[in-house]
Amino acid sequence: MTVTEAATLIEDLAAVRQRTLDLVSHLPVSDLERQIAPIMSPLVWDLGHIAAYEDLWLVHRHADQPLLRPDLAALYDAFETPRAVRGDLEILDHADALVYMEAVRDRTIAAVEAHGTDPVIHEMVLQHELQHTETMRQAMALAGLLPPGEPRLSPQRGDGTDRWLVVPAGTHALGAPPGRFSYDNERPRHAVDLDGFQIAQHPVTNATWLRFVEGGGYVRREWWSAEGWAWKEEYDITHHAGVATGPADAPVCHVSWFEADAMARWCGARLPTEAEWEKTADRLDGVGHVWEWTASPFRGYPAFAAHPYREYSEVFFGDKHHVLRGGSWATHRRVATPTFRNWDLPERRQIFAGVRLVRDLEDPTS
CATH class of the missing domain: 3.90.1580.10 (paralog of FGE (formylglycine-generating enzyme))
Known part of the structure; x- marks a missing residue:
């Protein structure tokens, strides 16, 4: 991996993370930490899960480093903790989730600089976070919490049966x-x-x-x-x-x-x-x-x-x-x-x- 490739990856990771944080920046902590519906996670669970997934793949498995918080592995594993129970668990609160995300990102950058990148694994992690921002929007839509201007459903020229x-x-x-x-x-x-x-x-x-x-x-x-x-x-x-x-x-x-x-x-x-x-x-x-x-x-x-x-x-x-x-x-x-x-x-x-x-x-x- 070249220096340019590493820099591009780090820039992409930063842009995706800023997009995630911007999505929920208008919400009070109470909305971030409550479970809106049994079929959806608390928004703050998604934030912790995003960080745990990144640490697992980009630091632990790719760079062969120990997990930052092994005690959180099962808590933020989607199969170990189904959506219906996530609101009842002692997950990280909003402030601690942000600290965790930042700490994992520092480890990721160090891993990229030391070990290079795997294009498949790194793209998978980027897209994983992007997919979670859509899932978070689903929860926000159920509670009427979408940012101003969303959803963005544009008019179309046909009605779906005429052409x-x-x-x-x-x-x-x-x-x-x-x-x-x-x-x-x-x-x-x-x-x-x-x-x-x-x-x-x-x-x-x-x-x-x-x-x-x-x-x-x-x-x-x-x-x-x-x-x-x-x-x-x-x-x-x-x-x-x-x-x-x-x-x-x-x-x-x-x-x-x-x-x-x-x-x-x-x-x-x-x-x-x-x-x-x-x-x-x-x-x-x-x-x-x-x-x-x-x-x-x-x-x-x-x-x-x-x-x-x-x-x-x-x-x-x-x-x-x-x-x-x-x-x-x-x-x-x-x-x-x-x-x-x-x-x-x-x-x-x-x-x-x-x-x-x-x-x-x-x-x-x-």
Whole structure:
């Protein structure tokens, strides 16, 4: 690693950290330290976790140094401490979390200067912090604590059902190409054969979603899967309040997979597979405003190999989680590449997720 590469990395680490601190700078300590909802961490837990993750990977594993605070390892391990219990734990308070973050950063800089860098590990840690700032925004949105000017959901020219891109049958190379950073679940790149389809040029808007609501979307059983209907009935689910109060021409946001699936059936469409989505990502408008649910369960690609640790992806594989693509207004562009795979449970609504529709081609030659 050259001196210039080390300096660039250190500058990137500093810029990402400043972005994290700026995000919560307007909040009182009481909001930072309370747990807003059982499915979200206290914001101050995220700060401690960010530091612990950096110390683990950039100092302990990369530079072979002991952990700064081994007593905090389990406390800030996402698998050892599920979100539901984090508000009950004796985690670092805001002031101590900031001290911990700064101390870890000093160790990281020393490790970089002494041992160089691993491009994969260092990029992973940078993106990890960027991903957590989006998770923190999800918690802040639930409590009405987002900074002024957020969320940033821009109007779009279509309503999500009026303009369609026709895609003929063909083969798509699914996954990340070689030569750039990517996560293990994006690899290996492999060929997928696709039938012809039509995909909406824009995500579905609030106005279109309200038509679904007014047309019986939450009372008509025939549009819902069995699991989705059971979830809706058990929790008395109706449309998210932001749909009615948000701009009519902005993409609908905070939509669960169950709801997205039902809405697609309502208008005679379906959700795209992630291969269909990825094949057309560079030809679609509105990508990056909201995460877009796909029909695909989160599974490993053929010949998947976990790297650099199994818990990043592999433990989530199966039919429980569905893939989201594209990123949201809260996702840093460094994270939201065309091949990046996000995933969540089908009932989750706290994520900044919407929906883009797909229809099968009636005539494959059209």
